[in-house]
Amino acid sequence: MRPVDLKGISGKRIMELSLANKSMERAAKRLAELGIPDRKSEEYRYFDIEPLMEKEWEPAVKRRPQMIERAHRLVITDGMISSMPEGLEVGCSDTLDLDVSHFDPMYYFGHLFGGDILQIRVKRDMKLEIKHIFTQPGKLLTYRVAIYVDANVKLGIYESFEAEEAKNALIVSGIDLFAARDSRVALYKDQTLFESDYTPLFSYRFKIDGNAEVKFASFDMGSGNGLQTLHAQLHENSSILSDHLLYAVENARRGTVSKFVHIGRSSQSRQRAKSILADRARGIFDALIKVEHSGKYTKAHQNSKAVLLDSGAYMASKPQLEIYIDDLEASHGSTTGQLDEKELFYLRSRGIAYEEAKKMLILAFANEIIDSIDDENIKERIHSSFEYSYYGKNIIECIQTCHGCEKTVTMSQND
Amino acid sequence: MSAIMKIENLHATIGGKEILKGLNLDLEEGKVHAIMGPNGAGKSTLSKAIVGHYDVKITDGDIIYKGESIVDMEPEERALEGIFLSFQNPVEIPGVNNAYFLRTAVNAKRVHEGKEELNAAQFLRLMKELVNELGMKTEMINRSLNEGFSGGEKKRNEILQMMMLQPELIILDEIDSGLDIDALRAVSEGINKMKDGKRSFLVITHYSRILDYIQPDYIHVLKDGAIVKTAGAELVAELEEKGYAALEEA
Ligand SMILES: Nc1ncnc2c1ncn2[C@@H]1O[C@H](COP(=O)(O)OP(=O)(O)OP(=O)(O)O)[C@@H](O)[C@H]1O
Ligand SMILES: [Mg+2]
Numbered sequence: 260m261r262p263v264d265l266k267g268i269s270g271k272r273i274m275e276l277s278l279a280n281k282s283m284e285r286a287a288k289r290l291a292e293l294g295i296p297d298r299k300s301e302e303y304r305y306f307d308i309e310p311l312m313e314k315e316w317e318p319a320v321k322r323r324p325q326m327i328e329r330a331h332r333l334v335i336t337d338g339m340i341s342s343m344p345e346g347l348e349v350g351c352s353d354t355l356d357l358d359v360s361h362f363d364p365m366y367y368f369g370h371l372f373g374g375d376i377l378q379i380r381v382k383r384d385m386k387l388e389i390k391h392i393f394t395q396p397g398k399l400l401t402y403r404v405a406i407y408v409d410a411n412v413k414l415g416i417y418e419s420f421e422a423e424e425a426k427n428a429l430i431v432s433g434i435d436l437f438a439a440r441d442s443r444v445a446l447y448k449d450q451t452l453f454e455s456d457y458t459p460l461f462s463y464r465f466k467i468d469g470n471a472e473v474k475f476a477s478f479d480m481g482s483g484n485g486l487q488t489l490h491a492q493l494h495e496n497s498s499i500l501s502d503h504l505l506y507a508v509e510n511a512r513r514g515t516v517s518k519f520v521h522i523g524r525s526s527q528s529r530q531r532a533k534s535i536l537a538d539r540a541r542g543i544f545d546a547l548i549k550v551e552h553s554g555k556y557t558k559a560h561q562n563s564k565a566v567l568l569d570s571g572a573y574m575a576s577k578p579q580l581e582i583y584i585d586d587l588e589a590s591h592g593s594t595t596g597q598l599d600e601k602e603l604f605y606l607r608s609r610g611i612a613y614e615e616a617k618k619m620l621i622l623a624f625a626n627e628i629i630d631s632i633d634d635e636n637i638k639e640r641i642h643s644s645f646e647y648s649y650y651g652k653n654i655i656e657c658i659q660t661c662h663g664c665e666k667t668v669t670m671s672q673n674d
Numbered sequence: 675m676s677a678i679m680k681i682e683n684l685h686a687t688i689g690g691k692e693i694l695k696g697l698n699l700d701l702e703e704g705k706v707h708a709i710m711g712p713n714g715a716g717k718s719t720l721s722k723a724i725v726g727h728y729d730v731k732i733t734d735g736d737i738i739y740k741g742e743s744i745v746d747m748e749p750e751e752r753a754l755e756g757i758f759l760s761f762q763n764p765v766e767i768p769g770v771n772n773a774y775f776l777r778t779a780v781n782a783k784r785v786h787e788g789k790e791e792l793n794a795a796q797f798l799r800l801m802k803e804l805v806n807e808l809g810m811k812t813e814m815i816n817r818s819l820n821e822g823f824s825g826g827e828k829k830r831n832e833i834l835q836m837m838m839l840q841p842e843l844i845i846l847d848e849i850d851s852g853l854d855i856d857a858l859r860a861v862s863e864g865i866n867k868m869k870d871g872k873r874s875f876l877v878i879t880h881y882s883r884i885l886d887y888i889q890p891d892y893i894h895v896l897k898d899g900a901i902v903k904t905a906g907a908e909l910v911a912e913l914e915e916k917g918y919a920a921l922e923e924a
Contacts, residue, residue: 611750
């Protein structure tokens with residue numbers, strides 16, 4: 260396979276791809292308009308995108324599995340389905356009702372270079388676990404998933420990631436979610452990354468039809484870099500509840516750039532970001548809620564709260580509202596602070612070790628988001644993701660089995 | 675008589691200002707010591723110095739607990755070694771569940787003592803028992819730590835922690851202020867139950883009422899950063915009558 264030089268993608272190559280069909284043509288056009296992201300790109304301004312774009316990437320190999328195993332969850336290995344639950348309707352297609360107003364060029368890049376889109380159709384109420392596995396270190400993996408949720412259907416998705424063997428890979432991916440009228444969708448994304456793991460550039464698109472409700476919650480943790488971009492379109496009476504918990508340590512650069520657009524009247528959006536940043540980590544919450552002329556009587560609330568644990572940590576928080584009408588209810592706010600020294604002392608004065616006391620306060624801060632998960636099983640898994648990233652992956656087992664070594668707990672991952 | 679704690683020539687500052695100015699005090703094992711003194715004299719500062727509060731900087735002197743200096747010990751180590759302070763103003767910690775917090779603290783102590791940890795059920799049974807004994811509402815168990823608690827409820831919660839943690843040196847900073855009559859009785863009974871002839875108490879108060887209940891062995895007067903007088907319980911009546919100013923002439 261030819262290496263992909265992201266910056267130097269030739270117009271010719273894009274042209275070739277765009278000939279495939281209408282949606283590819285649109286993707287090519289949009290990518291040409293927006294351009295491959297660089298330092299100056301609005302949506303990537305707080306994320307260090309340059310080094311990723313300058314590198315020459317060798318594309319990951321997509322291996323079609325011999326057979327697709329039956330399992331209780333949907334497993335996507337290097338962009339290909341390797342196992343799936345019985346009765347799930349899954350297909351592959353190179354055409355899609357593309358979002359032509361996504362702000363992220365990598366959304367279009369994903370569609371152009373990702374090959375066939377994995378398409379999942381959900382016709383009845385269900386819970387679905389999607390596990391993404393990445394196995395190719397140093398490669399560029401590009402693939403997209405589309406999920407169609409039928410009218411009146413209730414769907415809960417838990418998305419997790421495993422990448423023991425994908426050091427320094429770049430993953431350009433994401434989901435196009437189509438929530439039909441009166442559907443209820445909850446999507447939980449649980450993604451812990453360590454330094455030198457893969458870098459995800461994930462773009463999500465939520466098309467939310469009348470009366471439909473989408474809840475998206477991301478749990479981004481660890482020391483690795485990654486960015487998710489979200490574009491939601493809300494039609495009449497629909498709603499999105501979007502929660503973002505970020506726990507970033509060491510040199511992580513991690514966060515969310517989003518744009519929620521209220522198209523239909525009486526639609527609602529609520530976005531809550533809670534970020535905990537340690538060491539030299541940088542958190543990003545760059546979120547715009549836009550209410551169109553047609554979006555009368557909407558409710559739009561947006562809030563970002565960050566806690567900086569160390570003086571080198573930094574939060575780039577930019578909640579914004581762009582409103583073209585009067586008849587609505589809207590608010591936005593952003594705060595950044597530290598852990599309360601008094602609270603920390605109180606806990607320690609009862610014999611709770613410093614690291615444990617700190618953890619309790621971090622969880623207290625995060626709990627508003629974790630506690631709003633209505634599935635106990637998922638809540639449990641989010642808690643363990645947090646423990647995992649809090650203690651560093653190499654010492655977590657030690658913590659679970661012995662209590663004498665609490666003093667040695669640090670954030671470091673050194674062996 | 676052996677001293678559980680010896681405070682020697684303690685000088686301490688808060689924000690660069692000297693508050694404790696050469697304070698000497700011996701606390702005897704199994705005894706109840708009361709400290710009285712005017713507002714701003716340094717009583718809370720002394721209690722904070724003993725538990726290692728970050729506000730207080732010790733500039734001279736020493737605090738010896740069970741024969742060893744503790745001034746360089748972390749606050750949690752002091753707690754694990756058996757020192758407990760009931761705060762004059764306990765902080766509210768939203769989002770930290772009261773029971774979860776207390777179980778973590780109790781189990782940290784048990785692990786430190788080489789005992790087995792209590793599981794959730796064992797712990798809750800114990801906690802419920804004490805909550806009832808202290809006349810607290812059961813819903814307090816699952817509320818956020820002190821959040822929205824009334825002044826009296828916070829004080830009872832401090833006593834609950836004391837009873838669960840079974841410390842050896844108990845410092846009570848104005849445990850009685852803001853308590854109604856029933857609460858004062860419940861709290862005093864809780865304290866009296868903890869007396870076992872080994873445990874020591876340092877009770878900071880402005881009022882004789884609590885001292886009627888818990889019967890101190892010694893009264894110390896702390897004034898302007900130092901202990902200026904030590905006597906038996908009879909001193910309380912004298913102070914009530916004449917006030918602290920009279921001590922100057924004595
Ligand atoms: N955090 C602080 N910053 C500045 N000054 C402080 C601080 N804490 C205490 N002080 C000062 O130290 C002095 C002693 O305060 P402390 O709280 O020890 O008094 P106290 O004897 O406990 O009084 P009270 O009976 O009113 O509780 C006071 O003058 C007080 O203003
Ligand atoms: Mg005081």
